[in-house]
Every structure is written in C-alpha cells, then in structure tokens.
Amino acid sequence: MTHNLSSPISEEAIRELKVGDQVLISGKVFTGRDAVHKYLHDGGALPGGVNLDGGILYHCGPVVLKDDNDEWKVTAAGPTTSIREEPYQGDIMRQFGIRGVIGKGGMADKTLAACKEHGAVYLHAIGGAAQVLAECITKVRDVHMLEEFGSPEAIWEFEVKDFPAVVTMDSHGESLHKDILAKSEDALAELR
Amino acid sequence: MSRLRESLVELIRRTSAEIPDDVQSAILRGLKREKEGTIAKSALEIIERNIGLAKSKSQPICQDTGSILFYIDCPVGLNQVGFAQEAREAVKEATKLGYLRQNSVDSITGKNDGTNLGLGSPNLHFHQHAEDDIAVRLVLKGGGCENVGAQFSLPNTRLKANRDLDGCRKVILEAVHQAQGRGCGPGILGVCIGGDRASGYEFSKREFLRKLDDSNPDPKLDELEQDILKTANELGIGPMGFGGKTTLLGVKIGAANRVPASYFVSVSYMCWAFRRHGATLASDGEITGWLY
Numbered sequence: 001m002t003h004n005l006s007s008p009i010s011e012e013a014i015r016e017l018k019v020g021d022q023v024l025i026s027g028k029v030f031t032g033r034d035a036v037h038k039y040l041h042d043g044g045a046l047p048g049g050v051n052l053d054g055g056i057l058y059h060c061g062p063v064v065l066k067d068d069n070d071e072w073k074v075t076a077a078g079p080t081t082s083i084r085e086e087p088y089q090g091d092i093m094r095q096f097g098i099r100g101v102i103g104k105g106g107m108a109d110k111t112l113a114a115c116k117e118h119g120a121v122y123l124h125a126i127g128g129a130a131q132v133l134a135e136c137i138t139k140v141r142d143v144h145m146l147e148e149f150g151s152p153e154a155i156w157e158f159e160v161k162d163f164p165a166v167v168t169m170d171s172h173g174e175s176l177h178k179d180i181l182a183k184s185e186d187a188l189a190e191l192r
Numbered sequence: 193m194s195r196l197r198e199s200l201v202e203l204i205r206r207t208s209a210e211i212p213d214d215v216q217s218a219i220l221r222g223l224k225r226e227k228e229g230t231i232a233k234s235a236l237e238i239i240e241r242n243i244g245l246a247k248s249k250s251q252p253i254c255q256d257t258g259s260i261l262f263y264i265d266c267p268v269g270l271n272q273v274g275f276a277q278e279a280r281e282a283v284k285e286a287t288k289l290g291y292l293r294q295n296s297v298d299s300i301t302g303k304n305d306g307t308n309l310g311l312g313s314p315n316l317h318f319h320q321h322a323e324d325d326i327a328v329r330l331v332l333k334g335g336g337c338e339n340v341g342a343q344f345s346l347p348n349t350r351l352k353a354n355r356d357l358d359g360c361r362k363v364i365l366e367a368v369h370q371a372q373g374r375g376c377g378p379g380i381l382g383v384c385i386g387g388d389r390a391s392g393y394e395f396s397k398r399e400f401l402r403k404l405d406d407s408n409p410d411p412k413l414d415e416l417e418q419d420i421l422k423t424a425n426e427l428g429i430g431p432m433g434f435g436g437k438t439t440l441l442g443v444k445i446g447a448a449n450r451v452p453a454s455y456f457v458s459v460s461y462m463c464w465a466f467r468r469h470g471a472t473l474a475s476d477g478e479i480t481g482w483l484y
Contacts, residue, residue, distance in 0.1 A: 076255035127376035150304030
C-alpha cells in the first residue's frame with residue numbers, strides 16, 4: 001500500500017503506517033547524520049530556522065554544488081547507513097518531536113522502542129539511488145552548520161516531492177530488519 | 193591541464209557516473225528474478241532507473257563517492273612521483289566538478305578541507321609490468337559497504353569453521369548474514385583466503401578488478417564462488433535487506449600464502465553501486481582504450 005506523507009505529520013497519521021508500506025514523501029525534510037546526532041545528543045542547540053517538530057530527518061550527506069546563479073543545487077542525495085545513529089536517535093526523536101527518520105539499513109531496539117512510545121517511523125530509502133532521490137529534491141531552502149561540519153555533515157533543508165521510501169520500522173514495535181535477520185538466520189542454519 | 197590529468201578526470205567521471213556493463217547485466221538478472229509487487233522488485237526498479245539517470249546526467253550514481261582506489265600497471269621507467277601528483281590534481285578537479293563528493297576527513301581534527309586529498313586519499317597502488325602502455329583502474333568504494341567487511345581468523349569455534357575450504361565457506365556466509373542489507377545489497381564479495389591482516393584485505397579488494405562473468409582459474413575456488421553465490425541467494429535477505437532472491441550479484445575469491453600460525457579469511461563487500469572502470473593510456477597520457 002502506498003501512502004503520501006508530508007510534514008508536519010501528526011501522530012495519528014504515523015500510527016496508521018505499517019511495516020512494508022511504501023510512502024511518497026513531500027514537503028520539508030532536514031538532513032542530519034553523524035556529526036549532527038552527536039552534537040544534539042551532547043546538548044547542542046538546533047540552529048535558528050530548524051524546526052523538527054512533526055518533521056522528517058534524513059540521514060544523508062548530499063553532493064551539493066553552487067550553480068551559475070549562486071544557488072545551491074543537489075547533484076546526488078541518497079541515504080547513508082542509519083545504524084551509526086542508534087545510540088542517539090531515540091532520544092533525539094523524543095526531544096525534538098521527529099515523526100519520521102529516512103535512512104538505510106535499518107536501526108535497532110532503542111530506536112524501535114522510541115518509535116513505539118513517541119509515535120514515529122523509520123523510512124528506508126534505496127541506498128545508492130542518489131540520482132533518483134536527488135530528482136525528488138525540488139529546492140534547497142537553506143543550509144545550517146556548513147562551516148562547523150562540512151558539506152556532507154551539515155544540516156541541509158530540502159523541499160522534496162514524491163520521495164519514495166518503505167516503512168521498515170513502525171510505531172507498533174514491528175521491524176522488517178528483525179524479521180529478515182531471524183528468517184535468514186534459520187535459512188543459514190539449514191544451508192551451513 | 194596536462195593530457196594525463198584530463199584522462200584521469202575522465203576516468204573518475206566515468207567511474208562515478210557509469211556502472212560497468214557486467215554489473216548492470218547482473219542487476220537486470222536480479223530484477224527479472226524478483227516477484228512482481230514486492231518491495232525487493234521495487235527497490236531494484238529504482239536502482240535500474242538510478243543507473244540510467246546517473247549516466248545520462250553524468251552525475252554520481254551514489255553520493256558516497258567512497259575511497260578512491262587507483263591500481264596502476266606501468267612500464268618500467270614511468271615517473272611514479274609525477275603520475276601520483278597528476279592523479280591527486282585530477283581528484284581535486286573531479287571534486288570541484290561534482291564527480292566526487294567532498295569526502296575526505298582528517299581523522300584527528302574532524303575537518304574536511306573539501307579537496308579529497310590527504311594521507312591515503314587517493315590511494316595509489318603502482319605495479320610495474322613488462323608492457324609499454326599504462327593500465328590504470330579505478331574503484332570507488334563507499335563507506336556503507338566498507339563498514340560491513342569482515343575478517344575471520346580460523347579455526348572459529350562458534351562457526352565450527354576449520355582451516356579448510358568448508359571452513360572458508362562457513363565464515364564467508366556468516367559475513368553475508370552479518371551484513372544483511374546494510375552494505376546496500378545486492379552486493380558483490382571480494383575474498384582473500386590467507387595473507388596477513390593487512391594484505392588479506394588488500395588482496396580481497398583486488399578481486400573487484402575481475403569481471404563478474406569471468407571464471408576463477410582455480411577450479412576449487414571457482415566451485416566455491418558459485419556455491420556461495422547460490423547459497424547466499426537462498427538466505428532471503430534480498431535487495432536492501434527487504435527480503436527476496438537477490439542477496440548477492442557475484443563472488444570473487446583469491447588466495448595468498450600465509451604463515452603456518454595464521455589462517456585469515458578477509459571479506460570485502462561491495463554495494464550494488466559497484467563503481468569500477470579502467471583505461472589504457474599512451475605514454476603521453478592519452479586514453480587508448482577502456483578496460484571494462
């Protein structure tokens with residue numbers, strides 16, 4: 001089943017989503033990866049203009065160039081591996097009111113528990129599909145902490161349209177990643 | 193810009209934006225195999241669309257343009273110092289042009305100076321050969337797949353893996369299972385049996401220079417490659433770890449001598465966005481042919 005999602009997202013809308021659902025995301029999305037997670041978890045403040053309440057955080061370090069008119073242009077923007085943010089993600093979700101995290105590879109129990117309790121989902125984008133996903137970014141609205149963290153690690157504020165992803169962790173405690181891990185473990189035991 | 197530098201910028205552009213034919217064919221076979229209406233199928237459809245878009249726009253297939261690994265076979269007498277300098281300048285230029293992301297970070301200060309230059313970046317491997325021309329191959333290997341590589345020291349009690357090919361099979365399959373979808377599967381394995389901790393990984397990466405549709409000249413290793421490919425695709429991990437029939441696209445295994453006390457199996461995992469190209473160059477640096 002395909003759902004359309006756009007931020008700000010209500011808790012009710014999130015609770016309707018189930019593992020395996022495909023979603024098309026539109027509206028505002030903020031990027032944040034390793035440096036941002038550590039910074040926020042250490043008590044760092046969100047820069048002015050960044051509001052994550054009901055929002056979507058994208059684990060992504062894009063390639064962004066300035067075009068001839070001095071405007072930012074995203075030339076590649078697929079997801080990065082999310083599990084590195086596992087120590088921080090759950091707390092950051094709750095603290096800033098995040099409803100959706102886009103990334104790849106899935107996350108673990110701490111984040112899954114936060115998704116259930118706070119009402120959030122993990123949205124798996126296609127790793128490596130940097131061009132298809134960059135095409136869904138219609139505008140770069142702003143960039144924050146570019147100087148401190150460098151381009152891949154900065155907080156980029158994107159406007160996106162019909163950005164495709166799959167719900168692989170929902171707000172009901174289900175995780176496709178746990179499920180596949182267990183099934184492949186059994187298959188491996190047979191084939192080993 | 194020197195002729196050599198221009199050629200190397202073109203090699204970087206092509207490697208970053210165009211998937212090699214052998215890899216694309218393997219992805220298309222995977223796409224045909226997956227069931228209609230599954231998220232595995234839809235993942236591979238997006239991947240296929242992405243390959244086409246990157247090529248037509250001449251932009252990176254994946255935003256993580258990865259570790260920059262050059263393998264240079266050169267004639268005796270080539271000025272390696274000069275070549276290395278041109279390669280570094282080509283990397284800087286390709287970064288400005290957006291073929292490479294600003295991807296190299298000082299490990300101590302955390303600073304990214306945006307040039308992609310530093311100790312180990314780019315990584316240049318020179319080998320002399322008895323030919324007159326220069327063959328330069330480039331692999332761009334993203335961090336997501338690099339992070340799921342694994343090295344095992346045999347015997348391994350937990351996995352019941354002894355110092356034989358069956359033991360190797362067990363630990364290689366374990367590496368695939370541990371990786372799940374995190375290395376951006378369907379993946380390709382480069383494996384080295386033997387060597388030391390450093391050379392084992394080094395040789396495992398060299399296996400990525402082989403074409404996916406070649407056969408291993410060693411019949412025992414050829415059999416092992418095919419067995420692991422088949423078995424891994426029965427694990428149900430699938431593209432991106434979404435479940436499905438396509439967990440791996442290829443397996444390449446080599447062997448290096450070891451000391452009696454050590455028996456390492458080093459497994460490097462390559463994502464579906466397998467960026468590898470190569471060119472032959474004339475002595476003035478002009479491209480005379482493509483290798484993949």
